[in-house]
Amino acid sequence: VSALEALAAALPPGAVVTDPAVLADYRQDRALDPDAATPLAVVLAERTADVQAAVRWAAEHRIPVVPRGAGSGLSGGATAVEGGIVVSTERMRGVAIDPTTRMAVVQPGLLNAELKREAARLGLWYPPDPASFEFCSIGGNVATNAGGLCCVKYGVTTDYVLGLEVVLSDGTAVRLGGDRLKDVAGLSLVKLFVGSEGTLGIITEITLRLLPAAPPSRTVSAWFDSTAEAGAAILEIASAIRPSMLEYMDHLSIDAVEDELALGLDREAAAWVIARSDEQDPEGREVRIMLDAFARHGARVSEAPGEEGERLAHARRIAIPSVEKRGRLLLSDVGVAIPRLADLIAGVEAIAAEHRVEIAFIAHAGDGNTHPLVLVGDGDPDHERRAHVAYGEIMSLAIRLGGTITGEHGVGKLKRPWLADQVGDDVIALTQRIKDALDPLGILNPGTIFEAPPKGTTHAR
Amino acid sequence: VSALEALAAALPPGAVVTDPAVLADYRQDRALDPDAATPLAVVLAERTADVQAAVRWAAEHRIPVVPRGAGSGLSGGATAVEGGIVVSTERMRGVAIDPTTRMAVVQPGLLNAELKREAARLGLWYPPDPASFEFCSIGGNVATNAGGLCCVKYGVTTDYVLGLEVVLSDGTAVRLGGDRLKDVAGLSLVKLFVGSEGTLGIITEITLRLLPAAPPSRTVSAWFDSTAEAGAAILEIASAIRPSMLEYMDHLSIDAVEDELALGLDREAAAWVIARSDEQDPEGREVRIMLDAFARHGARVSEAPGEEGERLAHARRIAIPSVEKRGRLLLSDVGVAIPRLADLIAGVEAIAAEHRVEIAFIAHAGDGNTHPLVLVGDGDPDHERRAHVAYGEIMSLAIRLGGTITGEHGVGKLKRPWLADQVGDDVIALTQRIKDALDPLGILNPGTIFEAPPKGTTHAR
Numbered sequence: 001v002s003a004l005e006a007l008a009a010a011l012p013p014g015a016v017v018t019d020p021a022v023l024a025d026y027r028q029d030r031a032l033d034p035d036a037a038t039p040l041a042v043v044l045a046e047r048t049a050d051v052q053a054a055v056r057w058a059a060e061h062r063i064p065v066v067p068r069g070a071g072s073g074l075s076g077g078a079t080a081v082e083g084g085i086v087v088s089t090e091r092m093r094g095v096a097i098d099p100t101t102r103m104a105v106v107q108p109g110l111l112n113a114e115l116k117r118e119a120a121r122l123g124l125w126y127p128p129d130p131a132s133f134e135f136c137s138i139g140g141n142v143a144t145n146a147g148g149l150c151c152v153k154y155g156v157t158t159d160y161v162l163g164l165e166v167v168l169s170d171g172t173a174v175r176l177g178g179d180r181l182k183d184v185a186g187l188s189l190v191k192l193f194v195g196s197e198g199t200l201g202i203i204t205e206i207t208l209r210l211l212p213a214a215p216p217s218r219t220v221s222a223w224f225d226s227t228a229e230a231g232a233a234i235l236e237i238a239s240a241i242r243p244s245m246l247e248y249m250d251h252l253s254i255d256a257v258e259d260e261l262a263l264g265l266d267r268e269a270a271a272w273v274i275a276r277s278d279e280q281d282p283e284g285r286e287v288r289i290m291l292d293a294f295a296r297h298g299a300r301v302s303e304a305p306g307e308e309g310e311r312l313a314h315a316r317r318i319a320i321p322s323v324e325k326r327g328r329l330l331l332s333d334v335g336v337a338i339p340r341l342a343d344l345i346a347g348v349e350a351i352a353a354e355h356r357v358e359i360a361f362i363a364h365a366g367d368g369n370t371h372p373l374v375l376v377g378d379g380d381p382d383h384e385r386r387a388h389v390a391y392g393e394i395m396s397l398a399i400r401l402g403g404t405i406t407g408e409h410g411v412g413k414l415k416r417p418w419l420a421d422q423v424g425d426d427v428i429a430l431t432q433r434i435k436d437a438l439d440p441l442g443i444l445n446p447g448t449i450f451e452a453p454p455k456g457t458t459h460a461r
Numbered sequence: 462v463s464a465l466e467a468l469a470a471a472l473p474p475g476a477v478v479t480d481p482a483v484l485a486d487y488r489q490d491r492a493l494d495p496d497a498a499t500p501l502a503v504v505l506a507e508r509t510a511d512v513q514a515a516v517r518w519a520a521e522h523r524i525p526v527v528p529r530g531a532g533s534g535l536s537g538g539a540t541a542v543e544g545g546i547v548v549s550t551e552r553m554r555g556v557a558i559d560p561t562t563r564m565a566v567v568q569p570g571l572l573n574a575e576l577k578r579e580a581a582r583l584g585l586w587y588p589p590d591p592a593s594f595e596f597c598s599i600g601g602n603v604a605t606n607a608g609g610l611c612c613v614k615y616g617v618t619t620d621y622v623l624g625l626e627v628v629l630s631d632g633t634a635v636r637l638g639g640d641r642l643k644d645v646a647g648l649s650l651v652k653l654f655v656g657s658e659g660t661l662g663i664i665t666e667i668t669l670r671l672l673p674a675a676p677p678s679r680t681v682s683a684w685f686d687s688t689a690e691a692g693a694a695i696l697e698i699a700s701a702i703r704p705s706m707l708e709y710m711d712h713l714s715i716d717a718v719e720d721e722l723a724l725g726l727d728r729e730a731a732a733w734v735i736a737r738s739d740e741q742d743p744e745g746r747e748v749r750i751m752l753d754a755f756a757r758h759g760a761r762v763s764e765a766p767g768e769e770g771e772r773l774a775h776a777r778r779i780a781i782p783s784v785e786k787r788g789r790l791l792l793s794d795v796g797v798a799i800p801r802l803a804d805l806i807a808g809v810e811a812i813a814a815e816h817r818v819e820i821a822f823i824a825h826a827g828d829g830n831t832h833p834l835v836l837v838g839d840g841d842p843d844h845e846r847r848a849h850v851a852y853g854e855i856m857s858l859a860i861r862l863g864g865t866i867t868g869e870h871g872v873g874k875l876k877r878p879w880l881a882d883q884v885g886d887d888v889i890a891l892t893q894r895i896k897d898a899l900d901p902l903g904i905l906n907p908g909t910i911f912e913a914p915p916k917g918t919t920h921a922r
Contacts, residue, residue, distance in 0.1 A: 100700045101798055145645045156643060158652065159620060174887050179798045181828035182617060182868040184606045184656050185876075185883050186910060187892050191619065191652030195645050212702060239561045241673060281741045337562055337640045367642035407643035415646075422646050426635050430899070431648050437898035438891070449647060 003061045004041055007085070010053040017042045026086045029071045029078040030132075031414055032328065037082040039066070046091045048165060048173050048204040054087050055202065055443075056171030064446050067198035069108060069140030072132045074331045075412025077144065077197045077448050084446075087202060089139050097122055102210045103162065103179055108139020108203050115208075124210040127154040130408070131317050139203050145195035147408030149316070152366030153244045153278075154211075156408070158194040163207030166193055169200075169439040179207055192434075197410045198445040200438045217244050217278035219309030220290045222299035223269040227349070230271040231342030233297035234365045237275065238338050240293070241286045245276035246366030247316045250345075253360040253373070256322040257315050265315065266300075273299070273365065274312050316362075323360045323373050330374040330391040334398035335407030338368045347397045348372045355386040355393075369407035396421065413447045464522045465502055468546070471514040478503045487547045490532045490539040491593075492875055493789070498543040500527070507552045509626060509634050509665040515548050516663065516904075517632030525907045528659035530569060530601030533593045535792050536873025538605065538658045538909050545907075548663060550600050558583055563671045564623065564640055569600020569664050576669075585671040588615040591869070592778050600664050606656030608869030610777070613827030614705045614739075615672075617869070619655040624668030627654055630661075630900040640668055653895075658871050659906040661899045678705050678739035680770030681751045683760035684730040688810070691732040692803030694758035695826045698736065699799050701754070702747045706737035707827030708777045711806075714821040714834070717783040718776050726776065727761075734760070734826065735773050777823075784821045784834050791835040791852040795859035796868030799829045808858045809833045816847040816854075830868035857882065874908045 001009070008016040017023070018041045027036040040063070043054040058065045064084030071078055071090075080086055092107035095115060099122045106115060112126075112133040119126045129148035130136055136146070142164070147156045163177035177183060177190040193200060224230040230248060237243060249257070249272045258265040265272065273294065277286035287303065294301040304312050323329060336344050345361060352359040357377075363370035374391050377383030395405040395418040405411070405418045420428045435442075435450050446452040462470070469477040478484070479502045488497040501524070504515040519526045525545030532539055532549075541547055553568035556576060560583045567576060573587075573594040580587045590609035591597055597607070603625070608617045624638035638644060638651040654661060685691040691709060698704060710718070710733045719726040726733065734755065738747035748764065755762040765773050784790060797805050806822060813820040818838075824831035835852050838844030856866040856879040866872070866879045881889045896903075896911050907913040 100696065100800055102700065145649065147643050151643060155620070158649065159616070168891065172887060174891055175885070176888065179863065180796050180865045180868065181798075182608050182612060182796050182825070182830040183865040184869060184871055185865045185867050186872060186880055186888065187661075187895060188606065188619065188652050188656045189888070189891065189895075191649050191655075192895075194652075195649045200648075235561065239563065279741060282743050335641050335643050337564075337642075339561055364643070369643040402640065404641045404644040404646045406646050407641065408645055410645055411647060419647055424636070426633055427637065427647065427650070430629065430635055430650065433898040434648060434650075434653075434895060437894040 029073040031076040033076045033079045039080040039086045042086045051167045052171045067202045069137035072136040074409045076414040077412035104208045144410035165205035166201035215278045217276040219304040222273045222294035222301040224271040229297040236293040244278040248363040248365035250361040328376040333409040335369040336403030340401040355390045490534040492537040494537045494540045497540045500541040500547045503547045512628045513632045528663045530598035533597040535870045537875040538873035565669045605871035626666035627662035676739045678737040680765040683734045683755035683762040685732040690758040697754040705739040709824040709826035711822040789837040794870040796830040797864030801862040816851045
């Protein structure tokens with residue numbers, strides 16, 4: 001039997017797909033890497049045992065395995081690799097919530113929005129809210145340690161993960177952590193696997209803590225003629241309080257969203273900042289601090305009560321898809337300490353001018369995590385080349401400002417070439433030692449975070 | 462030159478101590494392990510380079526290194542080992558706080574209370590609050606991922622750690638993470654080192670996030686005739702809201718504290734629960750929920766306003782030292798999911814009765830993390846033996862209830878024999894692979910978390 005026949009035999013009927021038309025759909029994630037390969041096969045896992053069988057087979061045959069959740073990743077972490085298979089968890093959608101302990105046990109293919117809805121039905125709340133929450137999976141969120149708009153007050157995915165089931169590179173399944181709120185028994189392996197982007201194991205079950213229902217919040221909207229003044233107001237607010245949302249959009253993204261929604265957003269403004277407070281304080285101290293700071297920095301500022309606040313938050317959430325309608329994007333997520341935010345904004349403007357590309361700029365401003373969106377253009381190769389140069393220079397700029405090349409999307413395959421510039425060769429070496437210890441054959445998601453083993457090797461070290 | 466002369470030559474004058482009277486002070490931490498060895502030498506590091514020199518020397522000579530903060534550990538993580546040195550960070554006390562970014566950069570020897578005070582001077586707050594906060598170090602807190610009373614709402618140490626400098630087992634110093642609030646560039650190495658108890662590296666600098674000043678809180682006090690009813694009330698409250706404190710003390714610990722403070726605590730009560738809410742809600746919804754739940758379960762309940770609330774919280778904080786005055790303790794920190802808390806309380810009572818030992822029971826009840834305190838007795842060997850049996854049976858009980866052998870103190874050397882029972886042999890094997898990758902010579906804190914290499918070996922694997 002061929003290797004692929006052996007794979008099919010090891011899995012339930014229908015779980016292994018080799019139809020070329022289907023395989024084409026599993027080449028790329030939302031990063032749309034043009035260098036993506038076509039996988040040998042896609043495994044549509046329905047249970048942990050399916051993932052184990054696929055990984056065991058891959059280890060035996062030295063075949064690369066690319067784990068895939070909903071395929072919504074923006075750094076190419078699920079880009080298929082030459083001669084490899086894709087293991088998709090999209091059919092693993094189980095969810096069980098215990099309202100007494102406020103914990104959810106979920107399978108990795110469950111969408112973030114599905115968990116939010118299940119939790120809400122029980123009066124509970126799962127805070128992490130990537131802008132893609134309607135179509136990204138919890139497994140992918142955990143694999144990338146995803147963020148979102150809530151992080152400025154409510155933290156990132158890792159802050160909610162209490163336990164994991166993980167299939168290791170030899171097909172063993174282990175359970176890490178569990179339903180204890182505090183547990184320091186042994187190394188923090190749960191935390192190590194969160195954000196490991198499928199390079200150390202494949203996550204097959206997740207225990208998450210939930211919060212009581214989100215408190216009501218008040219929304220403040222501020223329009224600036226100067227991006228620098230917007231940056232200064234953000235720093236002032238973030239230093240004084242913990243807003244539950246503090247988001248930034250530049251001229252280009254305001255314009256793109258207004259094209260979509262016709263809400264009456266101010267197309268003339270240089271920047272828009274939308275901020276929220278969910279403190280249950282009748283005196284509204286936080287709202288007052290926000291209004292004052294915005295006004296002091298020259299903004300046209302107002303509170304947006306009730307439904308209007310919801311409409312504005314929605315406008316922010318659809319900013320990336322709105323800008324996407326103007327053409328293909330190179331989507332970044334660089335971050336800096338908040339005092340460097342204004343420098344980052346100005347530096348990205350300079351990069352756009354120098355390389356004659358349009359770069360929209362959206363930011364989870366309250367935690368310094370930003371989304372410069374580089375427009376690739378309409379097929380002109382020189383424009384595309386300049387866009388890629390700008391994409392790289394934005395990462396180099398973030399590093400020069402003491403920041404990170406990725407605040408919430410992950411390194412994937414697209415950002416790997418810049419990783420050593422940020423963390424240094426000594427940290428790369430340390431990281432590689434952990435990778436080699438846990439994936440000695442190098443079959444798990446090669447090319448993501450770690451340099452892929454040389455082509456044509458058996459991936460054996 | 463002898464090996465110890467080479468160590469002294471590699472470090473500043475006075476940094477290497479071999480005076481037997483001093484060495485005796487560095488044999489044990491607060492776990493008071495009677496099997497502690499006397500170290501060959503103590504290195505009183507003043508800077509990262511000192512730690513590097515000591516570790517480089519240790520690697521060259523295959524000498525075990527026990528890292529030590531303030532020596533306040535309760536699981537024997539800093540117990541000296543035969544033929545090893547102790548590297549103490551007690552002189553590394555630097556702290557620099559940036560109020561704009563609300564971040565602190567501290568050296569590991571800084572005491573938790575010192576950081577709290579520095580933060581408070583700037584109107585800021587560092588939440589993690591082990592009961593030992595006046596005399597435990599931040600380095601030790603990070604090494605054990607320490608908890609405290611605030612965790613039920615404000616999380617544990619790892620939730621506040623953004624960056625680390627760590628000296629690895631070959632003496633290399635690496636910087637992990639930093640001052641970015643969101644950063645997913647590469648594996649979550651910061652989180653791996655937090656809680657690694659000095660087995661993967663020695664932490665020499667820590668970047669911490671701080672919060673705005675703690676909001677004022679309201680205190681509720683509830684006296685129970687039945688421990689089971691107290692457990693039921695705790696579950697009800699923890700399911701409904703997120704109190705900022707939810708603590709439990711049993712009859713024996715109430716009695717010990719009242720001996721100390723003469724506050725008029727109810728010595729007749731079977732259990733006392735002290736709860737706090739810091740929601741800034743003028744209607745006091747959380748306080749009402751707490752009062753109602755306590756009353757429904759038969760408690761004598763009242764709100765303790767202002768100074769009285771502070772006095773009661775202090776009474777809880779000094780519970781362990783108060784019980785310690787009754788004799789030497791075996792101090793545990795087992796944890797369970799909150800629905801199992803009442804079973805754990807009852808099970809510990811049964812263990813005390815069966816082995817004829819006194820066990821005081823204190824708990825961070827809101828997160829299921831408990832402190833059964835086994836009184837060892839006054840030197841009667843049979844009593845001491847029975848106390849040790851009870852200490853072990855409490856861990857086995859926690860494991861049977863799906864819980865953890867350690868919620869916040871760490872595995873250290875004392876709890877290591879029970880670790881595999883909790884996490885399983887497959888997780889032990891996975892953990893060992895990481896240990897071997899990062900500390901191939903096995904020189905870092907042997908016997909803590911990991912079984913020590915066999916005696917008389919060179920520690921070379």
